[in-house]
Structure formats: structure tokens, C-alpha cells
Amino acid sequence: MPLKDALIAGLETVPQCETICYIDMDSGLVLASHSRQHRPQEFYDKIASLATRLMQSPSLADRFDKLDDNNKIDDDDRNIFVFGQNRTHVFVKAKTFPNHAICYMCARSAETQTLSDAVAKNRETIANAL
Amino acid sequence: MALDAAIIALLSGIEALGAGGVSGRRKVDGTSPQDRLQAIVKLIGDTVLPRSYTFFGDEETEPLATATVASGRMLGLSPFDAETPAIPEPEAGTRDARLAVAARTLAKLAHFKGKLTIETSVIGEDIAAEDVGQTESELRGFLAERDWFRDEPGDEGHADEHGGFFERAKRLTSAQTQIDVNGRITDASGEETRRLDTAAATALNKEIADWKSDIEELAGMPCMIMRQARSEDNVVSLALTSDDHVLAVCDRANAPELVALWGRSQKEESSGQ
Numbered sequence: 001m002p003l004k005d006a007l008i009a010g011l012e013t014v015p016q017c018e019t020i021c022y023i024d025m026d027s028g029l030v031l032a033s034h035s036r037q038h039r040p041q042e043f044y045d046k047i048a049s050l051a052t053r054l055m056q057s058p059s060l061a062d063r064f065d066k067l068d069d070n071n072k073i074d075d076d077d078r079n080i081f082v083f084g085q086n087r088t089h090v091f092v093k094a095k096t097f098p099n100h101a102i103c104y105m106c107a108r109s110a111e112t113q114t115l116s117d118a119v120a121k122n123r124e125t126i127a128n129a130l
Numbered sequence: 131m132a133l134d135a136a137i138i139a140l141l142s143g144i145e146a147l148g149a150g151g152v153s154g155r156r157k158v159d160g161t162s163p164q165d166r167l168q169a170i171v172k173l174i175g176d177t178v179l180p181r182s183y184t185f186f187g188d189e190e191t192e193p194l195a196t197a198t199v200a201s202g203r204m205l206g207l208s209p210f211d212a213e214t215p216a217i218p219e220p221e222a223g224t225r226d227a228r229l230a231v232a233a234r235t236l237a238k239l240a241h242f243k244g245k246l247t248i249e250t251s252v253i254g255e256d257i258a259a260e261d262v263g264q265t266e267s268e269l270r271g272f273l274a275e276r277d278w279f280r281d282e283p284g285d286e287g288h289a290d291e292h293g294g295f296f297e298r299a300k301r302l303t304s305a306q307t308q309i310d311v312n313g314r315i316t317d318a319s320g321e322e323t324r325r326l327d328t329a330a331a332t333a334l335n336k337e338i339a340d341w342k343s344d345i346e347e348l349a350g351m352p353c354m355i356m357r358q359a360r361s362e363d364n365v366v367s368l369a370l371t372s373d374d375h376v377l378a379v380c381d382r383a384n385a386p387e388l389v390a391l392w393g394r395s396q397k398e399e400s401s402g403q
Contacts, residue, residue, distance in 0.1 A: 064357055
């Protein structure tokens, strides 16, 4: 399955998902995306920059690690949720390439646990596509 | 051949369901909040195969809430922010607490001013439910005990919840640190090892300043950032407003309640309570 199809599948299966981006955090670029509506390039640039900051910023991750004593070395299945006033974004690292991330932009009303389960599944689908 | 009256009643019900199938949405039965609450609870009990119910208000395109239901149990419910009858909060994280949150959210939906519609979607059979959810009879029992099927809700909102988000989140978190926009620690609670020290608070604040405007544009402010993993017991969250930032550590079981509390407290702030 091509990556594009895996992203389309995510849009279908992740509840109330509006846009999915596949991001290279090293270059800060969205490599592939699929959306229910047209988004300007600046939107994708911002998503990529935010993904890099939230997922790769060593100080933020370190600070979180110090506080939660989960003692986790492999941070693969960690989700970062951003619950905003209008949208819920879920960021997760790609399974195949740890410097790649996937961002799911969903409606605010999507249920967290269902969201997290659906994201985990689509992350597998994307890993198989690559 | 004369049809039994009971069958005719049944058939007319089926027709209504069919009509909903075409438009994708159907109205929640009943006009009073109490009738609607009955209808929603009954719907949960009647749902055997996994379904996702999305609730919509009058003419609105943005959904109000989404419920995940299977085997007559409500397995998940997204937070919904509106006026709700006051109920005492049992100890956080327990089954009772989750039941209270679920029942309260349903009651809030039923009390939505205006028409309420439900969109049904089929979800995969293999929904992973770590929690057994709430059964129809549990919900019914909880709601009946508090007379929510009969009485009009009071106006007191969450009378049990006092103070801002920080104060109210204490019971859900193992530690919290509140910092102002200049990076100064203004309040802290819980285990000392899971709080920020002065240097860490300054550094974190500097970092937040770097991407706060991006988040604002993409997700809308105020917002909450939460990191969690299936395999971890602790969840770290960072709540951002224009005045301060609260970094909190909580048990994974309490995370949905913390998000719901955050949503509620922001709603109150904006309505000037």
C-alpha cells in the first residue's frame, strides 16, 4: 500500500479526523498529507515545526521524563495530545523512522481513548506502507 | 390479515430508524431533557454491536460529543462543556468516579438547549476496552438516585468544584507546578520530586514562548498538551493560558477526567464565572 493510501485510511478510521500529515522532523517538512479540505502551505509548515518542537525538543522531553518516572527508553508509542479550543491534535512518532512523525488533526469532540486506539492502528498501517 | 397493534407500533419505529439512515442523523426522542436522557440511556442499553454516536445540536455542524458504545455498555465519552446539574465528586479514578463523569456528561447532552440529533457510525468489532464501561442499569441507577430523570437541573453548576483549574486538579494529580508567563513559580502541589525547580521552570517557560503562537494558531488558546503511552502509568500534562502554565503529573486512569476538568474550567473562565 502506498503511503498516500495509508494516510487516506487514517482519515477514514481516526474519529473526526480532518487532516493527517506525515512529517520529517529533521528537515521540518511535511512529506505527505491528506486532508478533507484545502490547507495553505503555511499551515503545513506550522504543523511540521510544532511536531519537531513537541517531539524532538530534548529539554521538553527531559523535563517530562524527570517528572513522570516512567523510566522509559523507548518512547515509540507515546502520543502527544494538544487539546485546543477548536481542535485536538495527536502527534506520534512513525514506527519505521523515529525522526518522522505523524500528526492527526481532529475535531475537539473526538473521544481521547478511541482516538488513541485508532491512531495506534493507523501508525501500524503507515509503517507497513513504507 | 389484521396486524397486531404492537407490531404496528414496532414497524413505525423501524420506519423512523430507516429515515435516520438516509440522512445520517436522527433526532433524539423526547422534548424535555428528562425524556431525552431516558432515550439516550435506552439507546446505550439497546446497542449490542460497536457503534459510535456523535451528538449534534441545533443546525450545528460541529459535534457536541461522541460516545463509544458496545454490548450495552458505554465505553467512552468525549468531554462536553455546558451547564450541568451539580453532583458530589467521589474519589477520583474509581469506577464510581468514571460513572459519575459519564452520567453527568449524558445529562448535560440531554439538557442541551435546542434540537439534539445523533449520527450513528459503525466501528470495528475489536475495540480495545481496558475499562468495562458503564451499563445501562448503572447509568440509570446513578441518574435515578439523583432524580435527574424528574427534576430540572439546578443552576449551581459544579458546586463541588471551587477555585481555578489548579485548585480543582489537585485531587486528580500527583504533583503540579504553576508558573506565570515570566517563568516564576506561583504555586505547587503534591510530591516534591515531581515538581519543577526554579531553574527548570525558567527553562520551560522560555521554551513555551518559542512555540506558543504556533499552538495558538493551530489549536486555539487556551490549550492543554498531554503526553501519554499505553505502557506507562504516569501522564504529564501542560496547561497553557495567557496568564499562566500548569505542569502536572497524574495517573493514566485520571487523565480523561483531567482533560474534562480543563475543558470545563476554560468554559467558565470565558463566560466570566
